[in-house]
Amino acid sequence: MPKNRRIFFIFIAILIIVVFILLFYFLRQKSRQNTNGAIVSSPSPTTTITPTVTPTATNQSGQFTYPINEFTTRITKKLFGIYITPQNSPIQPERFTGYHTGVDIEYQDVTTDVPVYAFTDGEVVASQTVLGYGGVFIIKFTWNGKEHTALYGHIRPSSLPALGHVNKRDKIAVLGTGYGSETDGERRHLHFAILSDARIDYRGYAQTQSELSSWIDPLTLYNP
Ligand SMILES: [Zn+2]
Numbered sequence: 601m602p603k604n605r606r607i608f609f610i611f612i613a614i615l616i617i618v619v620f621i622l623l624f625y626f627l628r629q630k631s632r633q634n635t636n637g638a639i640v641s642s643p644s645p646t647t648t649i650t651p652t653v654t655p656t657a658t659n660q661s662g663q664f665t666y667p668i669n670e671f672t673t674r675i676t677k678k679l680f681g682i683y684i685t686p687q688n689s690p691i692q693p694e695r696f697t698g699y700h701t702g703v704d705i706e707y708q709d710v711t712t713d714v715p716v717y718a719f720t721d722g723e724v725v726a727s728q729t730v731l732g733y734g735g736v737f738i739i740k741f742t743w744n745g746k747e748h749t750a751l752y753g754h755i756r757p758s759s760l761p762a763l764g765h766v767n768k769r770d771k772i773a774v775l776g777t778g779y780g781s782e783t784d785g786e787r788r789h790l791h792f793a794i795l796s797d798a799r800i801d802y803r804g805y806a807q808t809q810s811e812l813s814s815w816i817d818p819l820t821l822y823n824p
Contacts, residue, residue, distance in 0.1 A: 663743065664821045665769050667719040667752060668705050668790050672819065677789075678704040680817035684805065691787070696732075698805025699812040702751065702793025703819070707775055714775040716752055716790060718766040719821075725749070726800050727760045733791070734776045734784040735760050738800055743821070747798035750818075753791035754783040794818050 660666060668674075677690045678700050686694040707714050722741035730736045735755035741748055754776050761772040775790060776782025783789075794816050795801050806812040 660822065663768075664720050665717065666822075667750070667792050667818075668707075668714065668716050668775075671705060672822075674705045674707065675703045675819075676706050680815070680819070681812060696805050698807050699809065701795075701804055701806055701812065701815040702753075702791050703817070705790040705792060707788045707790070708778060710788070714788070714790075715771045716755065716773050716775065718768055718770040718772050719750065721766070721768050722750070723765055724761050724763050724772075727763055729757050729784075730802050732784055732804060733802070734782045734786070735773070736802065737761055737773065739766060740798055746796070749795045749798060749800065751791070751793045751795070751802065753793075753804065754786055754789055756782050792818050794821065 666672075678684065680700060680703050682700050683698070684694065684700055685697050689696075718739065720739070720741045720743075722739040725738050725740045727737040728735075730753075733753040733755075735757040736751060736753045737755060737760055738752075739750045741750065752773070755773045756776045759773040766772055775788055778788035779785060791804055793804070795814055796816050797814065801814070803811075806815070
């Protein structure tokens, strides 16, 4: 091989190596960028992530499971304890006034049957139609050594559970169809309320803050 040609081939070989190194470096940089183009730090390979805390409001592994699917993400209108008036209500027209004793889980966008589940082991102690709810039932249960009651409101009356024991995760009823007798004219949603004693109390709104203190925010069951 003539000397000139040999130098030429060596030059080409070096060029190819340089191009590969540059290409490798470029691709590595690109893989560190997220879809917004922002550079994110890659996790250190020596760090082991050990989950020690359960995410808030998603803990269903203990005594309680959700009373309805998508329980936390569908609480979008009436939270626990908010003061509702016909003027300020997120629901219009509004016929109620007072502190909301539970949470409302919204299902207006769903047209198929929406099941509700026993959120814990307990006893159904009331199951009937009540003014303001349509179908409603109440489960008595013990939490931290104390009796409580949980109210499920706006249930299809024909699906109401019988009185007696229910097991956690049992499908025990379905939501009523909105704007009719099954929900007493209300939109399709579950009103879910926890009373911190064993009484049967159907009130969906408390008139004073001291009355409201008999109820607790149901989300606290999932944040032990
Ligand atoms: Zn409600």
